[in-house]
């Protein structure tokens with residue numbers, strides 16, 4: 001079999017042509033032998049970033065562990081759309097207990113495997129942003145602090161989507177949700193200090209922390225595979241647009257994820273033992289407005305009574321991220 | 334082997350002999366000595382091949398047990414009071430998933446007002462969470478019930494809590510006969526999980542179920558609890574044949590032969606009640622007692638059978654349903670429906686108040702003489718004068734402030750921190 005020679009940049013972010021690659025270089029998803037852990041037929045909305053992210057994460061983790069993997073899932077969209085009675089999309093051992101206890105359940109599974117001499121089987125915990133940064137935060141911090149052998153993955157769609165789009169601790173300032181509607185003098189979510197669970201995870205000095213988006217799926221797979229080379233507590237925070245909750249076109253999921261990174265709104269980086277080791281630099285910096293405009297949750301910032309002041313504050317937040325993580329291309333910083 | 338040992342140490346030893354592979358622990362009085370002791374036993378290797386998880390909360394403890402049990406290992410935790418309530422959501426989850434976790438509850442009151450002493454408010458609040466609830470009268474029974482609890486839990490794949498009175502039992506040093514490892518191994522086989530997270534045979538545990546089948550899933554939970562009513566006596570009989578002791582079972586009748594008056598109770602207060610029964614028998618009163626060892630599932634047939642000859646039943650309750658009445662009493666009334674007897678609900682020993690022989694004598698003399706109104710909830714040793722003074726005071730001002738503080742001041746126990 002012959003292969004068309006390709007340029008290096010074609011295998012990066014913008015790659016679509018996996019089939020052009022040598023099989024060894026193909027993404028896990030492009031391989032015929034992928035495990036299909038979250039198989040088709042589930043009830044996620046069209047263009048659901050969470051479904052896409054979970055599929056990539058789990059198949060990559062399955063490949064990295066040679067199929068010896070157990071998944072624990074907190075309550076949320078991913079859990080609900082994947083297990084409509086009497087069906088299940090999960091083709092790996094999968095346990096759902098509650099909304100706020102995913103990390104502790106995963107710790108229990110890991111402890112059981114260790115006690116029975118089966119720590120060749122690895123454990124992945126997964127939850128939405130609500131299950132991670134809010135209600136599950138105590139159990140998550142406990143799991144980090146004990147350094148339990150669990151990779152915990154947060155699919156961050158910036159709100160409580162399963163209950164019909166309410167504000168969570170990960171909802172960005174300015175965004176409208178059903179509990180931060182465009183009513184009164186301060187439409188949308190209030191400006192606070194924000195909550196970066198990746199940084200909080202780093203403060204626990206766990207072996208590995210990474211962020212990723214569903215725009216860069218090779219990068220996501222790579223981070224999952226890398227996470228699986230460590231033992232102990234690991235945390236992966238994946239930015240997953242939610243067309244329904246954000247009022248965005250289903251076809252724009254990847255675009256919005258890419259813009260979140262390219263604006264500096266969502267910094268993509270890796271850290272080991274509490275130190276940043278790698279950042280994904282911004283290719284061409286984009287103003288936040290380009291990211292905000294296609295989303296109905298920000299529509300009130302633009303329409304008849306535009307709020308350039310709010311947009312400017314969001315831009316300032318992105319600029320802070322860019323400075324803090326050194327996100328601009330080398331030389332520009 | 335017989336030894337003089339603190340209740341918590343005895344239970345920790347019994348749990349060790351049951352070889353749990355995951356223990357998740359969080360401190361709360363009066364349970365803490367149990368998990369401290371288990372920590373020692375894991376560290377010294379007395380409890381081998383066991384992962385001891387120091388979790389961040391009771392919610393985390395029960396959740397870790399859920400994960401461990403689903404991964405196919407025997408798992409255990411212990412708690413009390415506020416800790417049990419902090420687990421509430423996970424308790425229903427463990428039973429709903431049918432995971433055979435075993436837990437010791439060192440019974441303690443629930444705040445506010447915060448109170449560390451013994452009553453049954455905690456386990457009674459969780460009586461309908463789908464767990465089997467076994468109550469120990471003594472430390473020997475607490476030890477024996479733990480062995481039987483693991484056996485029962487695993488044979489039916491249902492979670493079991495062993496309830497023992499905080500301080501009264503957990504901190505009491507008494508003689509206990511502790512079995513040997515070989516005896517326990519022969520009684521309690523290796524854990525063979527009925528469902529397990531296993532990459533070789535991937536299953537989905539905890540899927541969503543809608544109206545199509547939710548009733549049926551819940552019906553099966555109920556059926557499993559009813560099956561426990563058959564299984565518990567079988568296990569108790571085998572226990573007796575191996576260890577030579579009566580322990581466990583559903584109910585324990587005491588001098589019921591011709592008893593016209595029967596006192597029903599759970600836990601360590603039964604010791605005092607039996608003494609009072611003996612003393613009253615000497616005076617010619619036809620009185621007996623019925624200990625409820627298994628409160629959930631509720632052994633209605635056995636209770637009815639034990640009480641069917643009685644004329645008066647006095648349920649001594651260590652908790653009550655505020656605004657409604659007795660809890661055990663409601664169940665007793667249900668079990669004896671149609672029988673010609675009266676049931677008195679008597680709330681006693683809340684928040685560590687001693688249930689004395691003298692008070693029980695006075696109560697039972699009133700009952701036997703038909704001086705107690707069965708239509709009213711009775712509070713043993715209630716300081717009516719104190720209550721009335723506080724009500725009068727509260728009526729006097731627009732902002733009377735917190736009751737508890739002013740009542741303590743009334744009785745001279747100035748808030749000194751002694752109750753923190």
Ligand SMILES: Cc1ncc(C[n+]2csc(CCOP(=O)(O)OP(=O)(O)O)c2C)c(N)n1
Nearest residue numbers: 076077099128129130131159160161162163
């Ligand atoms: C203790 C508890 N509180 C609230 C809920 C209701 N609830 C279920 S899923 C959910 C939102 C989940 O949000 P997130 O974790 O961000 O996941 P998403 O659905 O957005 O993927 C909420 C509030 C619950 N199931 N349990």
Ligand code: SF4
Nearest residue numbers: 044045048077242244
């Ligand atoms: S609401 Fe959002 S997260 Fe949930 S399934 Fe739809 S797109 Fe996915």
Ligand SMILES: [Mg+2]
Nearest residue numbers: 128129159161
């Ligand atoms: Mg969410």
